[in-house]
Amino acid sequence: MKAIRRFTVRTVLPEPIAALAPLATNLRWSWHLPTRELFASLNPELWDRSRHDPVALLGAISAEEFDALAKDEDVVARIQSAADDLERYLTEPRWYQTLTQGAPERIAYFSPEFGITEVLPQYSGGLGILAGDHLKSASDLGVPLIGVGLLYQAGYFKQSLSRDAWQQETYPVLDPDNLPLTLLREEDGTAVSVRLPLPNGRQLLAQVWRADVGRVPLLLLDSNVPGNDDAARGITDRLYGGGGDHRLQQELLLGMGGVKALRSYARITGTSAPEVFHTNEGHAGFLGIERIQELMAGKGLSWDEALAAGRASTVFTTHTPVPAGIDRFELTQIEHFFRAGLAPGVPVENVLDLGRESYEGGDPGKFNMAVMGLRLAQRANGVAKLHGVVSREMFAGLWPGFEKSEVPIASVTNGVHVPTWVDPSIGTLARDAFGPEAESLGRWDLAYNVPDETIWGLRRELRGKLVADVRRRLRASWKKRGAADAELGWTDGVLDPDVLTIGFARRVPTYKRLTLMLRDPARLKKILLDPKHPVQLVIAGKSHPADDAGKKMIQDLVHFTDDPEVRHRIVFLPNYDIAMARTLFPGCDVWLNNPLRPLEACGTSGMKAAINGSLNLSVLDGWWDEMYDGENGWAIPTANNGASSEERDDIEAAALYELIENRVAPRFYGSVVSEDAGAAGPSQAGDGELPTAWISMIKHTLAHLGPAVSAERMVKDYVNQLYTPAAVAGRTAVEDGYAVAKDLAAYTARVRSAWSAVTVEHVDSSGVSESPQIGDTLHVSAYLSLGGLEPEEVQVAAAFGKAGNDDDIQNPRSVDLAPSEDLGNGRWLFRGPIPVDRSGAFGYTVRVFPKHEALANQAELGLVVNA
Numbered sequence: 001m002k003a004i005r006r007f008t009v010r011t012v013l014p015e016p017i018a019a020l021a022p023l024a025t026n027l028r029w030s031w032h033l034p035t036r037e038l039f040a041s042l043n044p045e046l047w048d049r050s051r052h053d054p055v056a057l058l059g060a061i062s063a064e065e066f067d068a069l070a071k072d073e074d075v076v077a078r079i080q081s082a083a084d085d086l087e088r089y090l091t092e093p094r095w096y097q098t099l100t101q102g103a104p105e106r107i108a109y110f111s112p113e114f115g116i117t118e119v120l121p122q123y124s125g126g127l128g129i130l131a132g133d134h135l136k137s138a139s140d141l142g143v144p145l146i147g148v149g150l151l152y153q154a155g156y157f158k159q160s161l162s163r164d165a166w167q168q169e170t171y172p173v174l175d176p177d178n179l180p181l182t183l184l185r186e187e188d189g190t191a192v193s194v195r196l197p198l199p200n201g202r203q204l205l206a207q208v209w210r211a212d213v214g215r216v217p218l219l220l221l222d223s224n225v226p227g228n229d230d231a232a233r234g235i236t237d238r239l240y241g242g243g244g245d246h247r248l249q250q251e252l253l254l255g256m257g258g259v260k261a262l263r264s265y266a267r268i269t270g271t272s273a274p275e276v277f278h279t280n281e282g283h284a285g286f287l288g289i290e291r292i293q294e295l296m297a298g299k300g301l302s303w304d305e306a307l308a309a310g311r312a313s314t315v316f317t318t319h320t321p322v323p324a325g326i327d328r329f330e331l332t333q334i335e336h337f338f339r340a341g342l343a344p345g346v347p348v349e350n351v352l353d354l355g356r357e358s359y360e361g362g363d364p365g366k367f368n369m370a371v372m373g374l375r376l377a378q379r380a381n382g383v384a385k386l387h388g389v390v391s392r393e394m395f396a397g398l399w400p401g402f403e404k405s406e407v408p409i410a411s412v413t414n415g416v417h418v419p420t421w422v423d424p425s426i427g428t429l430a431r432d433a434f435g436p437e438a439e440s441l442g443r444w445d446l447a448y449n450v451p452d453e454t455i456w457g458l459r460r461e462l463r464g465k466l467v468a469d470v471r472r473r474l475r476a477s478w479k480k481r482g483a484a485d486a487e488l489g490w491t492d493g494v495l496d497p498d499v500l501t502i503g504f505a506r507r508v509p510t511y512k513r514l515t516l517m518l519r520d521p522a523r524l525k526k527i528l529l530d531p532k533h534p535v536q537l538v539i540a541g542k543s544h545p546a547d548d549a550g551k552k553m554i555q556d557l558v559h560f561t562d563d564p565e566v567r568h569r570i571v572f573l574p575n576y577d578i579a580m581a582r583t584l585f586p587g588c589d590v591w592l593n594n595p596l597r598p599l600e601a602c603g604t605s606g607m608k609a610a611i612n613g614s615l616n617l618s619v620l621d622g623w624w625d626e627m628y629d630g631e632n633g634w635a636i637p638t639a640n641n642g643a644s645s646e647e648r649d650d651i652e653a654a655a656l657y658e659l660i661e662n663r664v665a666p667r668f669y670g671s672v673v674s675e676d677a678g679a680a681g682p683s684q685a686g687d688g689e690l691p692t693a694w695i696s697m698i699k700h701t702l703a704h705l706g707p708a709v710s711a712e713r714m715v716k717d718y719v720n721q722l723y724t725p726a727a728v729a730g731r732t733a734v735e736d737g738y739a740v741a742k743d744l745a746a747y748t749a750r751v752r753s754a755w756s757a758v759t760v761e762h763v764d765s766s767g768v769s770e771s772p773q774i775g776d777t778l779h780v781s782a783y784l785s786l787g788g789l790e791p792e793e794v795q796v797a798a799a800f801g802k803a804g805n806d807d808d809i810q811n812p813r814s815v816d817l818a819p820s821e822d823l824g825n826g827r828w829l830f831r832g833p834i835p836v837d838r839s840g841a842f843g844y845t846v847r848v849f850p851k852h853e854a855l856a857n858q859a860e861l862g863l864v865v866n867a
Helices: 020-025 033-042 044-049 054-060 063-070 073-091 126-141 245-269 287-299 303-312 331-338 348-355 369-375 385-394 424-441 444-449 452-480 489-493 514-518 521-528 548-561 578-587 605-610 622-627 645-668 692-708 711-757
Strands: 107-110 145-150 158-161 167-170 193-197 203-213 216-222 276-280 314-317 328-330 366-368 379-382 500-505 535-540 570-573 590-593 615-619 633-636 759-766 777-785 794-803 809-824 827-835 842-850
Touching: 020 033, 020 054, 020 073, 033 044, 033 054, 033 073, 044 054, 063 073, 107 126, 107 245, 126 145, 126 203, 126 216, 126 276, 126 711, 145 245, 158 452, 167 548, 193 245, 203 245, 216 245, 245 287, 245 331, 276 287, 276 711, 287 303, 287 348, 303 314, 303 711, 314 711, 328 331, 331 348, 331 366, 348 366, 348 369, 366 369, 379 385, 379 711, 385 622, 424 452, 444 692, 452 489, 452 570, 452 578, 452 692, 500 578, 500 645, 514 521, 514 548, 514 645, 521 535, 521 645, 535 578, 548 570, 578 605, 590 605, 590 645, 605 615, 605 622, 605 692, 615 622, 615 645, 615 692, 633 645, 645 692, 711 842, 759 842, 777 794, 777 809, 777 842, 794 827, 809 842
Parallel strands: 107 145, 107 276, 145 216, 276 314, 314 379, 500 535, 500 590, 535 570, 590 615, 615 633
Antiparallel strands: 158 167, 193 203, 203 216, 328 366, 759 777, 777 827, 794 809, 794 842, 809 827
């Protein structure tokens, strides 16, 4: 029978151990090993049964057991010590508190998903895990961040396989009262409510849950509240659920509702409002509209003035190099919702123009969320150096007349939160070997001092843990596929803790090429079963529920793994999540990644493997493109651009096989590998000898990649390169009653109106002989018509450098030309010197840009005149 009403009874803890409650609800425990060990010690059996969830553990312990724990002086002392440690962590100054100039008082970080712990399943893949690592590292560094997202009733799906290996999805419903969350309440105890008007007189209400991620509060909006109709209650049903209007309403709630939630949080807690707003991917872009609406209604600014003020303090990060990964809506959809009064007083046509693909190659009938994000932010970035290049090419249409390299999208390469992803055994090794100076593995270079025997023994230990976990998970998977226990004895012998183990785990869109390894099944089988250098593969990943092509890739792979001849050497594990990853990354010797270059934005899974001493075997894409150095792994060669898709996959699969057979496996087994070693095979080192070349690569990886891939490095980059400049620009914009924002808005309108009349009429040069030499100075004179603008309102620059056969200037440098003479009728002469600093073909040109103190860069307005 079913209950007619359901509620959760909270555990009441005896006073001596009451500190367990804040220890359980602050998610710092998810990356703080001593706190996890404390909870595990309370009742190891219940800890395992609760799947290492402190809140669930406390809910499962009986009152009698709590009373006994409260009388145990040792337990009480350990709990109090942990509570004191948490208090110090939350209150003592950290890195951010040492900054003195410009740093923002608070930063709002908006993301549609946050992967913090498997206990709070509000993530699907890389974007969410990155967001979770961003919050954790911000907490560790003392960065005053506040996260904003949605609380999904079912989170992302759980994955299982049918008997025929087809992906199946289930959506277990979550009870917020059983999660490490607290409801944001008004002073009178009522839940804070956020409201958005919807078409046809409907409304969307949301309550706000708070998760504490160390020092960082995370606000999650939940539409499953009594005041909503059934459709509105279902808006936050699933992560990336539904499509069309459903997805649009999720993003309206995240962006516009998220800003409203921030305002309520600041009012109730008495904390400062955010100075900087970080839009993590286009899904949250509507936050900019809400901020404009606030400024227009509350400060009396015009649209243009509010836009200028809001842009100054907004950062936008794009995460996808794949156009299909960007949300696009019909303009009529957007108009339908905004006509309902979502942003009273804000011109709907102006909102539509923000996302309209009004550029060459775009569809003017579409509303592009990434385009809106870029137009609403004065600063933007991709998530790896190569991804920055790809993003500048992808969005170049927004800046016509500029070189792709000039498109104002910078790069901050992603990182991973080391305490979350590094195995405790490696942390213990660092503390034992180096003492306090290796705290949090900060001294990565000390890896060189670890004896080879210790490194190799630890690697085998971690591999053994993975083998045990794989056998357990594989058996459970087969039982869900309908197999009986009597059929599954073979799972006890799957994998071998002494065999080279390669891991591959990620989302399964087609461009990540899960099945590239299957291009030649016979050759793969030969590699797996090689008597001298055997290899084993552990594979995991989820396909989007609507992606049948991805599901077919999984099915094809699983059919191969089901073959009795190789199933002890290759496995597919369903339901890839954070819990699985914590064993998978440390247990693999090599991490494989073979996307279609350059479609991997960053690919942080390989980073997580690297900090555990695994070597990367990857296409030069994402982060690996900039951090591969020849000693930290192997680069899979890519096919020429002219190859067909079939030819490309054949070529790159063959290169992958070649690397494993003749480079990776021989080195792992201690064989001598020369750069010229071919298919004949290398010679084997003596029995019992350690593979010193492999161990050397492990040490090099830890020493060099460790600090480079750390999310602390990433967050510091955001603070220094984006957050602080945005805070300074935002403060400047609002000073003296928004004087600078108003001036920039007026200037922008004036310059846009006049720009079509700005021309470079003529360019002269002098000062160089008929046989110019390095060291000469070229004097450039540019005659301009400014179309009614003043000389100080434009920047005139001479770009110069080596000229190619097509007269393109390669790696140009630039010097500004100064106004020299008023020629009348809006015409001006600008002059300046160019140094002749290189031999060979030398070229120069003259360019004109808008110039205003509040512009972040010369390309910001997308206006340029080239001679």
